[in-house]
Amino acid sequence: MKTKSILHLDLDTFFVSVERLINSELMNKPLLVGGLGDRGVVAACSYETRKFGVHSGMSMKVARNLCPHATVIKGNASTYTKYSHLITEIIKSEVPAFEKASVDEFYADLTGMDRFFGTYKFAGELRHKIIKESGLPISIGLSQNKVVSKIATGEAKPNNQRIIEIGTEKPFLAPLSVKKIPMVGNKTYQKLIQLGVQHIHTIQEMPVEMLESVLGKNGKTIWLRAQGIDNTPIIPFHERKSISTERTFNKDTIDMNRLTAPIQAMAESLAYQLRNGNKLTSTISVKIRYSDYQTYSKQVKIPYTSADHILIPKALELFHKLYHRRILIRLIGVRYSGIVGGNYQINLFDDSQKMLDLYQSLDKIKNRFGEKSVLRASTLGTRTIGGMQNPFNGEPPIVLAHRKQ
Structure with missing residues (x-):
């Protein structure tokens, strides 16, 4: 069976990056994008605000109190949609099959490309093409499945890239927080903390039955992901869906x-x-x-x-x-x-x-x-x-x- 090569691409702080592309004076300054009023919600925040405890989805009033010197922008959904379409067209022109997971996140199946061109070299050149043609920062992760590639992208950020070679998935994942596993939300995380589980290596060493008894049917999926195992297929993107x-x-x-x-x-x-x-x-x-x-x-x-x-x-x-x-x-x-x-x-x-x-x-x-x-x-x-x-x-x-x- 041919080993797969799955690329994950994620535009860094997408809304924030678009605003900075439009107005360069916002570069390297704390920036919040979302509803302007006290009842508004933070849709996106720059890395500069995160050290103050700000995160997307929180109340704008709370975010302003945590980071009072941040610039607040209402944001423009039409503009972000336009740039999302631009990135989609660039990826579509370069890869045979890709999945558009969200407005700023993509997967591409590069399996078999090694015969003609180094997979990681190609992935890096695609990333640089996106940066050059859109002006937006983007991070990528490459491995043999979607889950490990997504986690690798998160570890590569901001504006960088990382490859996880075949056979190194478990040691790569082991020291990371269990929160890094896709599917582990706040409720699941709290249950794992109550079990004394903070890092992925603990799940790797647990019997799968123990995790299933605590988390139900999702326990097995999380256990497999902690081992670096994931068979989720690429869902080809079709504009007409x-x-x-x-x-x-x-x-x-x-x-x-x-x-x-x-x-x-x-x-x-x-x-x-x-x-x-x-x-x-x-x-x-x-x-x-x-x-x-x-x-x-x-x-x-x-x-x-x-x-x-x-x-x-x-x-x-x-x-x-x-x-x-x-x-x-x-x-x-x-x-x-x-x-x-x-x-x-x-x-x-x-x-x-x-x-x-x-x-x-x-x-x-x-x-x-x-x-x-x-x-x-x-x-x-x-x-x-x-x-x-x-x-x-x-x-x-x-x-x-x-x-x-």
Whole structure:
């Protein structure tokens, strides 16, 4: 079996680096990117702020108190999306297969390249090409699997590269904190600390059954990763990857309430699916089919997002631009494409901690009781995916009142 060569690429402090590229006066200064108000959240922070205890996801008010001399920038999701696309195009032009794990993180399969060109040499030249053509710092890690390569990138940062030769995975991982293992979040970390486990070498020496008894089915995966074992495949990136839904009316209609309510419901449902899968979209399209079966669609590129309050108004805006014949409509649909891995972070420039907490709370309710357990008043009773109105075990849904923007 051919040994794999998996490259991991991660743009260093992506939002911060883009801001410094635009304004060189910000170089080497403490910088915070995120919501500007006290209720805002830190979306990204420069290395200079981290020694003061600042980290992404914390309250902007707390971050400012910890590092009062930091420059605070609201950030521009459109700009970051543009640079993410630029990096994607550079990688696409150089490697046969790659995965876009998020807006600033990639994997590439370089297996077999040694016959023609040194794999690590190629990886280094690709890194330098990205730096030269984008102006952004990027770190890389190379090993025989995704997990070790990702950890190697973290150890190489900032703006550097590292290779982990075959057979050296375990000694490389051994002295590192268990927090370095992908999949070990705060809750898992606390459980491991309670067991007296702080470094990866301790997990390497433990029986796998012990970790499984404490962490359940995730215990085995974490144990294997601590040994440097990972068989997770590269998921090839396709720009057209999408999710969509549509609704055919029982009776053709021009009733605007009957038309706009399903669009809102579909846009909301798809946005929830994005967040539930830890994904972001960069393209939204709306489709209508008239009673004479003529079908039209319109799409628009947007900054990466998974937020209802951004996607729903955009879907309605597209519909109103599209619907111009003023004749009966038979079908409407909403589609999100240009999907990549990523979390809600890129939406934090306009949002407060209160908004972030609201999304997380609503999604927890939906995850537990079903997607239709929380509905906007404007979409109450609307059928969307699968024609289901309210699969909430017979209980009425929580209704969110419509609020004009």
